[in-house]
Amino acid sequence: MTVPNFSAALSTAERAAIGRHARVRASRSCHGWFEAGPDRFDPVEVMERQSASWAPELVPVRHGRMLQSPLCFYRGAAAVMAADLGPTPNTGLGVQLCGDAHPLNFRLFVSPERHLVLDIDDFDETFPGPFEWDVKRLTAGLVIAGRENGLSLSQQNRVVRSCVRAYRERIRDFARMRTLDVWYAQDDVDRLRRLLASATDKDAGRQAARAVTSARTRTHLQAFEKLTRTTVEGRRITPDPPLITPLRDPVSASSGDEEEKMLRLVVEGYARTLPPERRHLLRRYHLVDIARKVVGVAGAGTRCWMLLLLGGNDDDPLLLQAKEAQESVLAAQLGGDRYDNQGRRVVNGQRLIQATSDIFLGWTHAVGLDGKGRDFHVRQLHEWKGVARPETMGPDLLNLFGRLCGASLARAHARSGDPVAIAAYLGGSDRFDRAIAEFGQSYADRNERDFEALRAAARSGRITAAEL
Template identity: 35%
Template sequence: MQKKKFLELPKQLWTEYSLELTTHQYHGKLLDQHQGFELGKAQRKITPRSELSQLSERPKGIDALTVYHWSNQGRVDLLKPVRAKRMSISPFAYFRGMPSLMLYDLAWEKSHSGLMQQICGDCHLLNFGGFASPERNLLFGINDFDETLVAPFEWDLKRLATSFIIAAREIELGDRVGLKAIEVMINAYRQHLQHFRTLSPLQTWYEKIDAAVLLQHTEDQKIRKKREKHLASAHRRTSASVLPKLTDYDAETGHRCFIDEPPLLRHPEEGEVFAKNSKEFFRRYRDSLKSDRQVLFDRYRCTDVALKVVGVGSVGTRAAIALFEDADREPLILQMKEANPSILTPLFPEKIKHEGERVISGQQLMQAANDIFLGFASYSKEHQQFYVRQLRDMKISVDLEDMDDVYLYEYADSCGLALAHAHAKAGNADVVLGYLGEGKQSVKVLQEYAFKYAERNAADYAQFLQEIENGKIEVAGDEVL
């Protein structure tokens, strides 16, 4: 596999004033609550919060199309038009499909807090949702970690805030509602960081955001009914539920096999990933699991593998699903997603050994609970790196078109809570809260930034559409939507 070429980047992301929040130490000593808060407060003098509202200037000769073409490196040529089509639908679809662009812009900003910790990296509002705990409870939180990395904590806040502006425009609620949603989200984030400050590290680790509890706290009856509907549908979203749609029964073998529906679902051809050597791949994957999950995994055998197109930004990267059955033909469907380097990989202080491990390590650190089959492995001689999880497994997200302003505010509050827990678990709530403060300035700064970046996104999207119109970017038909 050809090595990915990287775009021009700043010399470094970390500075002498940067603080590593994951260790909870400063000069070799653990920080208590007061010390952490004061350290965060002192960081304001190094990077005033007002400076966080400023957008970066892109390097000369670099525009959004440059980053788009960079992000297409190594993707399957046949699927690039599918990705372009899905991104062309709206400014929000474009925003979702280009997390690398915003990460690139963030890296070039003149100021950041210097408070470094594990972040989601693609923290937009549709990357929050429901997912299953090992106990089969439906939890709420961040559910996509393809871009996770160690970076300034506020980068997650900036992307989430921007997504509310762009989403509010898309569903014709307007900027006023988008700005209000940002205020609700930031206030919830700060409020719940304050709550996590009162807990011990162990208590914070054990905290869960139960979707059923969120439902109980929903006062608006209209929204409550919508959330009840989502809650009910989540419990039906399992591997077994999609089996009739994705597979046919083969009377000769006694096994089910995936139904070819190219280009979105098809069996791999000679020379493609998973055309052969799947057994060796799953042996390596098994080694990444905890010992008790290895015992469970050994009760299944792989009966079929197919390539499957997923998402918006992931289209064109290599993704597949594998059907496993136990001795009584009970199914388990795993999803394998190629994990590519971040656009910021050259800035990392330590080299990442495996991109799939990077993804699942970030997920394990930031999520309240993880899929029991979450693991990683490389494929054969090509060394493509994948992470593995169960397909669906109660994973759901909201329907943006179903939202009004009240629902958007409720959802913004939930996202603020979930992000606060993820950051408190992965970082240091005392330091972050000390930096943000209790006033309105942080809200104002993030609203200003989000509005500016939404305007930039609109301009980048227009340029993208023009490139399509000029025939320089090929798009697939509506059947891929």
């Protein structure tokens, strides 16, 4: 996977010059107010095209989830935002983009070393592109969350500017570090606690610290107990239709046998993409149950499977998730390389961005019951320790959360891009911060209008939305 704008042969001064020269291509202030032209595309049509290849029975679920609120709509509208950003000036300072860096994709979870870390979660849309696209996706989401929680305009802008300042200052820190120190950096619980202890608002810091402390008490076995149950056949996945539907369940029994064969082939093909020592570890487990799983908002229409494997006994579980991977919504806007397997794109991007990726991360290709070939990426079904709800946070806690997300995003970008060039572009002033705050407000306005367009499409019968 190629990421532009970095050459080991260049000196630090030359790399900084590239960053400063990028201001000619796209000034820092040009990232401000967003206003779509009169010939802007139809956002509902963009979503209809995107969902054309998805499981048709799941698309209404996705629409229903997006219609819960403007923030829920935003979570599912990455393709719409990509189409909006495509014609705008960009810096050309490339990183491996998350592609969907909205605030709810920053989560606490356990690393392979069993450390609690804050990192980006969803990589379905990961693709090389200009660093500011992720920054805009994150900050517009913070504005939308702030609006849903009744924050004032000045409070929303404070949150965004704090987020961008944290990004800018941490990128500058990375620009001064050795290459391996950048690569090994992570936002583990010790760093989080230091940041929370230094928070200006002590009450917000204490609230966040309590959430971190509480998260450490949750284990993967608790998640296993929640998602599975004991049956006469042994441990099996607990049905929760329509969100979790085991293949043996009557809802899907008509095609269960053939579908199960296909999914066993998925597991076999996926195993070949793991390093030898991980394949050895995977062989210590055997597959005992499979269920269809409806995930998230953006991915609710894609095919996703939960796979239960057991080791020596019923208390030795491994839960995997096999999720369909399609072309990134950024590809049409950014061009560049195409990939022979979209699951591999997701996995390679995740390994570039995340400080500590899942040891069972892999990909495969399989032919479905309809005869169509599909790509999948596979990982452990994470035992999430903490999922933030920014739309419920007060101004001080949201401000603190925004700072943590901005700093975490900077770490992800420093791994794949050139922190020296990005830091030189951003500079020491708050000009970029202020521009992004303007962008966040204007794009939140745009998002509300698109949300209303989807509601109108549902009322008119143009789209079908499930009642949730």
